[in-house]
Amino acid sequence: MALLAVGQSPPVEAVPTAQLITEDPLKKTYANTLKPIQPQYKPIPLKQIAYLHGEPKIVWEEEEVNQMIINEDLQYAVVAKFSYGWPDIQDLRRLIPKQCELKGEVNIGLLSNRYILIRATRLDDYVNLLSKPQFYITHNHWSYPMRTLKWDPCFDPKEETSTAIASISFPALPPIFFGKEAVFSLASAVGKPLQVDLATQNKTRLSCARVKVEVNLLGEFPKRINLGMRMKTGEVKERWIHINYDYVPKYCKSCKLQGHNDK
Template sequence: MAAMAKGQPPPGDGTLAITTSPTYVDSLRHHKVHSKALPLKPLTFLHREPQVIWDYEEVTQMIVNENLECAVIELRRLIPKQCELKGDCNIGLLSNRHVLIRATLLEDYVHLLSIPAFYISHKNWSFPMRTLKWDPMFNPEEETTTTIA
């Protein structure tokens, strides 16, 4: 049996039929919005704390610019590991700054509330995360007055 020389077509009619169906990720890539620079925003103060106010379209554009469309998926893996949770938990997005963590173990719930701040590290960045007790009257648009005692 003769060895096939490099660069020669495969045996047969010389055509190679490879069919692949597009994946979900491929379908998302086609609809990607191009990034554009956002203007600097003025600094304002609320209760002597500095803040910058962004509207919904600007936040959406920042998400695209920073390639954060799949950030919640990363958080679902990072939070349980980096917060040292022992049981399962459900993680969902409440707003662009608030994540709901539902622990299945009372021990994890107490652990999350007993530490003033966690630091979630990802890709050479460290992001502070402060946990608060759930309140049915929680409004992501308002600063909370609930404290852990």
């Protein structure tokens, strides 16, 4: 520090100016919600072998299984089934992301005969893959039908999962309830809400709010939901909101396969 002469005032330090914040850092944009997931890897402890009637047995807890799903990047995993032939796996790794219009990185591997596993990293890619009845993968002037199924730890090629993604909508829903939290709350009466469509997100189609929901095809689906608003007086104003099922995959209880029903 330099010495000051007698009567000399110390220099005035520059005072930092406040920085103008032009964007709310806490506000989540639609693009941010579609960014690749950031899994938190945690090691799974080794398990001790037990014996049942002389045969080895091992059991993992549900929390451990959920962590394994994260560790192996399987949160957005989709099973793709080819029933009438398929291109080489190396070609599929190149063709599927492009022809299925996937936006994020994917890992594609052979699961078993006719089945491949697609590990997506984005929610919108996961929803897109499971929202169509069938894709057609074109290669060398041939078109190969490809159906998609939700992957789960108990996947069995002989018994396809009854879990699928349905598209539902709420016609004549008041605009005040078009927020994601409100739409998701309503959709939870049907299943696990995953994603609202762009028109609902942008409030450009106020005739209905549409949302993709993960459902159990063996369950019963409600036809309407009662929406209430509690006033300060204690009075609850209610109205019934109809639920439209715009697209629900079919499931055959006899064959235990998706794509058709028992009829």
